Amino acid sequence: MENFKKVLASLRPDILRFAKIQLRDEYLAEDIVQETLATAIDKHSQFRGDAGVKTWVMTILKNKITDYFRSAKHTVSLDALQEENAAIDNGYEDCFNDSGHWLLSASPRQWSAAPEDAECQKAFFRTLENCLKGLPEDTARIFYLREIMGMDIEEICSSFNITKDNCYVILHRARNGLRNCLQHRWFDLN
Incomplete structure (x- = not known):
């Protein structure tokens, strides 16, 4: 588990950069990245290795961002x-x-x-x-x-x-x- 946490820590800058670009809000991006990393740690046992860890974590992040936009009922005039x-x-x-x-x-x-x-x-x-x-x-x-x-x-x-x-x-x-x-x-x- 410690090795897995080190891998997650090494991925953090990349996923944070992605979240900042997508969300355009530094604090919101930080929050969603933290949620993403916490989910990855919680679901570590479900990681099957079909894809790389980075791909798996990015998928979690993308789902969290998508959920955010859905829940925000974001409308555009x-x-x-x-x-x-x-x-x-x-x-x-x-x-x-x-x-x-x-x-x-x-x-x-x-x-x-x-x-x-x-x-x-x-x-x-x-x-x-x-x-x-x-x-x-x-x-x-x-x-x-x-x-x-x-x-x-x-x-x-x-x-x-x-x-x-x-x-x-x-x-x-x-x-x-x-x-x-x-x-x-x-x-x-x-």
Whole structure:
């Protein structure tokens, strides 16, 4: 059990970083991470080893975050989302010609192959985290729930009290915002 607790302690920074990005509240993230670690210790005997300890603990964390959003009855007004996402949409009309194709000057550039070394990869993910922080709060949350946590669209819609169409628009805007941010903060620099 002591070895297991040491493994959990070594995982804490990673799961805390994930929780902070997802929840955007340092104190709430700390609380949920503590609950996650306590649950992992309590359920230690149920760990079968089918996946790694980190994967198992991250699954517990994702479930706790999902439970938080469900219990918070988090609702989003469509007007608020439209205002938050206006910044992402601004300027995109100038990227396309009359037929809807990318202008050469604005088209996405070819991104190089995946980062090869661990330090480069860590730097990339720090940049990605910073780009996520730059998205409107609910947009980032919805993106995380769908793309990182793998939550179903229907479940996200229910949690945020939004329609499927609205959810798809939010995800599209999140991807565009991340693409633009990563282009400027990572790919143009490397």
